[in-house]
Amino acid sequence: MKSLLRIQAIIVKELIQLKRDRMTFGMVIMIPLVQLLLFAFAINTNIRHIPVGIFDQSNTALSRVLEQTVAATSIVKFTQNYNSLPQAQAAIDRGDVRAVFIIPNDLSQRLVRHSTIGFGLPAASDEETSRPIAQWLVDGSDMAIAGSIKSLRNMPLAELLNKPANRNVPTFEVTLLYNPEQRSVVNIVPGLVGVILTMTMIMFTSAAIVRERERGNMELLITTPLASIELMIGKIFPYIFIGVIQVTIILGLGYFFFNVPMNGGLWQLALATLLFIFASLVLGLVISTLATNQLQSMQMTIFILLPSILLSGFMFPYEGMPEIAQYIAEALPATHFIRLIRGVVLRDVDVVDMSFDMFWLIAFSLIGLIVAAMRFKKTLD
Amino acid sequence: MTELVIDAINLTRNFGSLAAVSSLNLQVEKQTIYGFLGPNGSGKTTAIRLFTGLLKPSSGTVNVLGCNLPKDTEKLRRQIGYMTQKFSLYDDLTIKENMQFIARVYGLTPKEQKVRLDELTSIYQLEKLTNQIAGSLSGGQKQRLALSCAVMHKPKLLFLDEPTSAVDPENRREFWEQLFDLCDQGVTILVSTHYMDEAERCHKLSILENGIKRADDSPANLMASMPANVIELSTDNLRQLKQQLISLPEVVSASQLGAHLRVLVNKTIADPMEFLTNTNIMPSKTEMRIVRPSLEDVFVLSTGHNRLSSTNINKDK
Numbered sequence: 001m002k003s004l005l006r007i008q009a010i011i012v013k014e015l016i017q018l019k020r021d022r023m024t025f026g027m028v029i030m031i032p033l034v035q036l037l038l039f040a041f042a043i044n045t046n047i048r049h050i051p052v053g054i055f056d057q058s059n060t061a062l063s064r065v066l067e068q069t070v071a072a073t074s075i076v077k078f079t080q081n082y083n084s085l086p087q088a089q090a091a092i093d094r095g096d097v098r099a100v101f102i103i104p105n106d107l108s109q110r111l112v113r114h115s116t117i118g119f120g121l122p123a124a125s126d127e128e129t130s131r132p133i134a135q136w137l138v139d140g141s142d143m144a145i146a147g148s149i150k151s152l153r154n155m156p157l158a159e160l161l162n163k164p165a166n167r168n169v170p171t172f173e174v175t176l177l178y179n180p181e182q183r184s185v186v187n188i189v190p191g192l193v194g195v196i197l198t199m200t201m202i203m204f205t206s207a208a209i210v211r212e213r214e215r216g217n218m219e220l221l222i223t224t225p226l227a228s229i230e231l232m233i234g235k236i237f238p239y240i241f242i243g244v245i246q247v248t249i250i251l252g253l254g255y256f257f258f259n260v261p262m263n264g265g266l267w268q269l270a271l272a273t274l275l276f277i278f279a280s281l282v283l284g285l286v287i288s289t290l291a292t293n294q295l296q297s298m299q300m301t302i303f304i305l306l307p308s309i310l311l312s313g314f315m316f317p318y319e320g321m322p323e324i325a326q327y328i329a330e331a332l333p334a335t336h337f338i339r340l341i342r343g344v345v346l347r348d349v350d351v352v353d354m355s356f357d358m359f360w361l362i363a364f365s366l367i368g369l370i371v372a373a374m375r376f377k378k379t380l381d
Numbered sequence: 382m383t384e385l386v387i388d389a390i391n392l393t394r395n396f397g398s399l400a401a402v403s404s405l406n407l408q409v410e411k412q413t414i415y416g417f418l419g420p421n422g423s424g425k426t427t428a429i430r431l432f433t434g435l436l437k438p439s440s441g442t443v444n445v446l447g448c449n450l451p452k453d454t455e456k457l458r459r460q461i462g463y464m465t466q467k468f469s470l471y472d473d474l475t476i477k478e479n480m481q482f483i484a485r486v487y488g489l490t491p492k493e494q495k496v497r498l499d500e501l502t503s504i505y506q507l508e509k510l511t512n513q514i515a516g517s518l519s520g521g522q523k524q525r526l527a528l529s530c531a532v533m534h535k536p537k538l539l540f541l542d543e544p545t546s547a548v549d550p551e552n553r554r555e556f557w558e559q560l561f562d563l564c565d566q567g568v569t570i571l572v573s574t575h576y577m578d579e580a581e582r583c584h585k586l587s588i589l590e591n592g593i594k595r596a597d598d599s600p601a602n603l604m605a606s607m608p609a610n611v612i613e614l615s616t617d618n619l620r621q622l623k624q625q626l627i628s629l630p631e632v633v634s635a636s637q638l639g640a641h642l643r644v645l646v647n648k649t650i651a652d653p654m655e656f657l658t659n660t661n662i663m664p665s666k667t668e669m670r671i672v673r674p675s676l677e678d679v680f681v682l683s684t685g686h687n688r689l690s691s692t693n694i695n696k697d698k
Binding site: 001002005006008009012013016017020021215216217218219220221222223224225226378379380 | 430433434435436437451454455458459461463465467468469470471472473474478481482483484485486487488489490
């Protein structure tokens, strides 16, 4: 009973302080809102309208049709014309364009001899007839852009000569489940919940104990009968609500604005999210008992945040990472949560079927809470 | 025998090689105001932290309200109030919110909270300020708030660490009246200070220096048993005379107070006025009289390079 009163004391105090701190309160809303809009619009693996230049050596009606056909894919956008190879090269060096399309003098000869257009299949050894019709000079440092331009390599050219397309029969049939239109926002929005919660939840509690110490309130708190576990629970509780508000903003916007499907059950989502919020808050508390000032706690938060963004599967698939990185990823609550939320939201998986991830979040929270309570000493020694 | 509230035996606390409190023997009786007088860094705060269980002793034992520290620290915490040197309530909460916070932490039920809050705001004249943010209060108001929170749970023993350092004299008087009221209700108070006038109000006093207890008695006894006589003299050219006087081994200290020079002469000299006249350095028209010692004289004699002990009445160089 008295223990509940003491926890209530901390919760009420934290809520009042949060209410008075308008800036922080505003950030609680603005961080998910702005980040979602930014990420949803900015992160796009289907790259379009890459600015490129053209160096047209043949300068014929045919070469202009070729240019238009390429532009029609809308993968690239021709912004510059160059008259020499060094000029084109310099433009790429400067970063004016990402690539230059070089059309040779003998475009029409190459075209008629080309295997997909010309007169039947050429002999494999015949170098003359297996030459490509034009060349791309690409700034290959960015793999995503290079990849998009590389996808133009096998562009069908039949329409260039008003001939029916010489279609190949694919070796495999590929059926895309859950995100058939391949919109990256579908994958990003649920993952973003994990990243934003990692950031805000850890940040709030990592500063929690340190701030009391820095402002001189700790000396008062530790002379009271307040137990360290009561302080920890009281510090965590108000931020659970903040986490819930943020999740609602992100998933709500995702659903109404970006048509991210919500296939799974709401209570399943709530369960997974609450577990993750709890784990992140506890992680922040552990940081708070390690740090001696707020700057340190902030640095430690970022130390956790970066791998949570890069290794959790939010940006790069977990399966593609080397084994050591996978071990690190397994240790992060964000990895397990992103698996859970993508499972629930996109694939309508029952969280019970993903019990390993659930179990891991629970274990992480409990161990963390015990570690934090034990590390927090009620003395000034 | 009167009940002892604090009983420390050979209490020592080291920070690295520095002994912040060294072999402290201290007995505080129930329902008294006990003062710690000492300069900054003399171990006052460390001693209080040892008595409240905030620090563990390096050696020695301490028993507070029948609790052996550090074993019974949690049990002790329900019975003591502690007002820290620096304001340690929440600057971004109002007076009422701060008081409610403390009331809940001490487990007062909502009904008890209301009664106690009304009571305390009226005693400490905070009624009109209840909705003001603590950070915007004056020094005196903050101190009254801190005291009202420290006594929220009606502690038997109250620790006040330099409670009046940010308070004007008017508020200090008021504050001490409130302390005597609390004492009258049965509370034992341990207060640290570096103000002589405050120290003089205490029932009993310890003078601390470098973690060592130099003297320990009631202010009146301390002044009476002082191992020096106090001569007040007035003449021309006081600064020069002062320099000459303190070079004499029998003169413990000389300090100027306005147009007077306050000279402490070792008690081994039976007639200090005659002694001073015979030194041949006194200007012809010097007025001299023996005056009552003050606590500051006791303090000067107990600490620093002027230190004299009552048993060894030789000048301590």
